[in-house]
Amino acid sequence: MNRPYNFSAGPAAIPEEVLREAASEMLDWHGSGMGVMEMSHRGKEFISIYERAEADLRELLAVPANYRILFMQGGGLGENAIVPLNLSRGGRIDVVVTGSWSQKSQKEARKYGNVHIAASNEADGHTTLPAPSGWQLSADASYVHACTNETINGIEFHELPDLKRLGSNAPLAIDFSSHVASRPVDWSRVGLAFGGAQKNLGPAGLTLVVVRDDLLGHALPACPSAFDYRIVAEHDSMYNTPPTWGIYIAGLTFQWLKRQTENGLTGVAAMEQSNIAKAKLLYDFIDGSQLYVNKVAQDCRSRMNVPFFLRDESRNDAFLAGAKATGLLQLKGHKSVGGMRASIYNAMPLAGVQALVGYMREFERTQA
Ligand SMILES: *Cc1c(COP(=O)(O)O)cnc(C)c1O
Numbered sequence: 377m378n379r380p381y382n383f384s385a386g387p388a389a390i391p392e393e394v395l396r397e398a399a400s401e402m403l404d405w406h407g408s409g410m411g412v413m414e415m416s417h418r419g420k421e422f423i424s425i426y427e428r429a430e431a432d433l434r435e436l437l438a439v440p441a442n443y444r445i446l447f448m449q450g451g452g453l454g455e456n457a458i459v460p461l462n463l464s465r466g467g468r469i470d471v472v473v474t475g476s477w478s479q480k481s482q483k484e485a486r487k488y489g490n491v492h493i494a495a496s497n498e499a500d501g502h503t504t505l506p507a508p509s510g511w512q513l514s515a516d517a518s519y520v521h522a523c524t525n526e527t528i529n530g531i532e533f534h535e536l537p538d539l540k541r542l543g544s545n546a547p548l549a550i551d552f553s554s555h556v557a558s559r560p561v562d563w564s565r566v567g568l569a570f571g572g573a574q575k576n577l578g579p580a581g582l583t584l585v586v587v588r589d590d591l592l593g594h595a596l597p598a599c600p601s602a603f604d605y606r607i608v609a610e611h612d613s614m615y616n617t618p619p620t621w622g623i624y625i626a627g628l629t630f631q632w633l634k635r636q637t638e639n640g641l642t643g644v645a646a647m648e649q650s651n652i653a654k655a656k657l658l659y660d661f662i663d664g665s666q667l668y669v670n671k672v673a674q675d676c677r678s679r680m681n682v683p684f685f686l687r688d689e690s691r692n693d694a695f696l697a698g699a700k701a702t703g704l705l706q707l708k709g710h711k712s713v714g715g716m717r718a719s720i721y722n723a724m725p726l727a728g729v730q731a732l733v734g735y736m737r738e739f740e741r742t743q744a
Contacts, residue, residue, distance in 0.1 A: 575680075
């Protein structure tokens, strides 16, 4: 039986191989007599799952030795508070506003520091990326926040800003929730990265944080111990019970990622090639059509989240109903933007995007 193609923005599709592997191990993980959800997080079985997941992710994302990988809880929105609690020292925080998620981040950060909006694309309805050369960075910021893939608006940074070259000594903190592991990360430009797992790594409930050593140990006194990066790092993410199931599924996803090959590349580099091809297919079709439109500037269109509109919005419900009947699920746009959105994360195969484009072409033809 073929499963439908699921274009959900998150929680999102998980690679079928991973789901099947997890299903086969549900009742008995590797002869232990226990399912992963039933294991002590301090037992040797789970420790081996955790250690492999950490090592595989470090390899996949080429995380340097002076960065810690933390498996936490609280989601992306939790990190909007946890990051300033750990990094702000009560001082100035520069935020680059590029869409709904960075907007939420700056609002939350105001509780813990003095937020300065270094740049914003609000005036053009979040459809462009403010050029880093024009950012108004503070001389004394504790960190600079950016959301490197705006899931709702469909905007992605295709190059990370080099803050040093822009005259700032502050570390860059990125929310990479919705494009983590879809492309390599230039860690020389990043002090901290966080992301919820439910877009591109696994189930909801796991939050990934990658943080440079020198940023540990500066938490405000009010920071809960379970969210103090130094404490979490010192306990190898086991200060309190970690989201064991999430770590396990993410671990299987990392192994799946390591098996990917494309154009002689492997892992995340291979995944990136496939993501570029998927996004190009969909954007080229939208741009060439009379019915569909994407409003985001070409140079910052997201490879992961493709919002689009029907020029005749009275056809929206018919479009969605026909898509569902064709086995193309969860294409409705976010309520704040409207229209449609196709999220084409790592787990979406090229065949899924081909099926979507085929349906869109046929729908347009029957409307003419
Ligand atoms: C989904 C998402 C979040 C929110 O994550 P939660 O787990 O719901 O807190 C934050 N930032 C980005 C970019 C997202 O895509």
